[in-house]
Structures are given as C-alpha cells and as structure tokens.
Amino acid sequence: MFIDRERELGFLEELYREERAHLVVIYGRRRVGKTWLVRRFLEGKRGVYFHALRQPLEVELERLAEALSKALSKYVKADWDSVAEALAEAGKFVLAVDEFTYWVEEEPGVLASLQQLWDVVSARSPLFLILLSSTASLVEKSLSYGGGLFGRRTAQLRLGPFPPYVVKDLLPYCAEDLAVAYAVTNGIPHYLSLFDPKAPLKRNLERLFSKWGPFMKRRRTYSVLKYGSPTSI
Structure with a gap:
C-alpha cells in the first residue's frame, strides 16, 4: 500500500521526465519512508538502489562497482573515475545511494569525489542521482558553501511523519x-x-x-x- 507520498512521488516523476541530469537529496528521520518512496520510484526504470554501509570506502566502491556492473551488463572497475565513466555512458539511469552520509562520516573527503563524479557525468548524460540520509545536519553541511555538493543539487525533499x-x-x-x-x-x-x-x-x-x-x-x-x-x- 502506498499512502500519502503521492505528491513526492509525482514530483520525482516530473523531474525524471526532463531530459537533463538531476541530483536530488532526500532526507528525514529514520523510519519515515525515504527508502520506500525511492524504491517505488525506481519501479520500471533502469537504475540501482545502493544502501551505503559504515565501512572503508574502498570496500564500498567495490560494492558499488559490482552493483553497477550487474545493472549495466558491463565490467565497472572499483574507482571513482571508472564509476563516473560507466554512468556517463549509461544514458537515462537512476542511481540512488541510501545513507550516503555514512560515507561522509567514514571519510569526509568523499564529498569531493561525489562532486567530481557529478560534474563529469551530468555534463554528458541525464543521470538521475538520488542521495538519501537520516542525518539532517550532515546533509545540510554537505550542501552548504564549501561542503562539497554546494550548488550541485537540483531538488531536495525533506520527509516528515504522516499527518x-x-x-x-x-x-x-x-x-x-x-x-x-x-x-x-x-x-x-x-x-x-x-x-x-x-x-x-x-x-x-x-x-x-x-x-x-x-x-x-x-x-x-x-x-x-x-x-x-x-x-x-
């Protein structure tokens, strides 16, 4: 059953129909339905839902590269340049990274890597990148001036409890x-x-x-x- 997130889902669908790259940030407290919303949005679309973990970034890159390799039916090497190149060549594609702030907690410098990935891919392909987090303070810090993703987001959703x-x-x-x-x-x-x-x-x-x-x-x-x-x- 999908309840009371129709407006948010419709907003994502509207953005997706645009022939351009989007970086959408979705955040809100735990158990509020962020993952549920994004998984519903991904239905019927080419894309990958990836749940980040608190572990060394090289291990996470291996997991991400493996997930993209399966989705794109091509080998993707476990480094940011190869991931960016694969996404740039993928055409219309959705990449949703849940709890991306786990990476920021593990290695703050990852924001520079995400910024570079976005700048490379968005110039060449209509990637639909979704970053989700349950930590509002880290999201706001990441998006603020000097935070790595400053000026990159094209939309954001803050989910709250049901009315x-x-x-x-x-x-x-x-x-x-x-x-x-x-x-x-x-x-x-x-x-x-x-x-x-x-x-x-x-x-x-x-x-x-x-x-x-x-x-x-x-x-x-x-x-x-x-x-x-x-x-x-």
Whole structure:
C-alpha cells in the first residue's frame, strides 16, 4: 500500500521526465519512508538502489562497482573515475545511494569525489542521482558553501511523519482510537505499519508495548487513553 507520498512521488516523476541530469537529496528521520518512496520510484526504470554501509570506502566502491556492473551488463572497475565513466555512458539511469552520509562520516573527503563524479557525468548524460540520509545536519553541511555538493543539487525533499488524517486510511478504528495510535507512533510510517488492522487497538498496544514488543523501551514515555481514563503503558 502506498499512502500519502503521492505528491513526492509525482514530483520525482516530473523531474525524471526532463531530459537533463538531476541530483536530488532526500532526507528525514529514520523510519519515515525515504527508502520506500525511492524504491517505488525506481519501479520500471533502469537504475540501482545502493544502501551505503559504515565501512572503508574502498570496500564500498567495490560494492558499488559490482552493483553497477550487474545493472549495466558491463565490467565497472572499483574507482571513482571508472564509476563516473560507466554512468556517463549509461544514458537515462537512476542511481540512488541510501545513507550516503555514512560515507561522509567514514571519510569526509568523499564529498569531493561525489562532486567530481557529478560534474563529469551530468555534463554528458541525464543521470538521475538520488542521495538519501537520516542525518539532517550532515546533509545540510554537505550542501552548504564549501561542503562539497554546494550548488550541485537540483531538488531536495525533506520527509516528515504522516499527518494525523492519514491514520484513518491505515487502521479501521474510531476517532478516539486513531488519535491514540497516532500519539504513540508520532505518525512515523514504520511504527504505524506494525499495527495489525484486524486487531483491536488494545490488543495492538499490549503486543507493541510488551516486554518483547518493538515499543518496549518506550513504556515509560507514553500514556494512552483507555476507556476514557489515562493509563500508563
């Protein structure tokens, strides 16, 4: 089910239809649906979704080169120049790098490599480069003056939690129970997806906040309305 990201998806599709290169930055807190949005956007398109890891950059380059080799059906050497050349020759192609700021944390100088890659490829091919991150401060630093990607982005999206009205499309509850479900999840898509829509609110809360549930560490933080009176979870 794809809910409440139609505008963002439509925006990406509109950019993609343009015959030019784009560098799109998508950021927002964890579990807010960045990966979900990009994977949906990639459906039916030539491209690669690549999730960066916190490990030496030479290892990451090997992983990236291998992924591109498979997608492009040609050998891509594990260095930035070869990656750039392969992308420049690829034509219309989407490269989505999730949590690219892991690379920045591992080696800040990677921003210069990404800048050079973008400058080389964008001048020759309509690459659609998407950089995703859960660390807003590093994204803003990377895009600011002197940050390596300054002046390169062509668009950006900052994803936030679902608005309250979206919960009614996910859970078949009364207004009061929907308010409780939204309050304990803060409208975060991943947390809302953990609810079983076939089970009553009470049963869902008992499971999610149980000793073995995913919300166990938040037991002391939240209170919900139960039968009209405050009750600690």
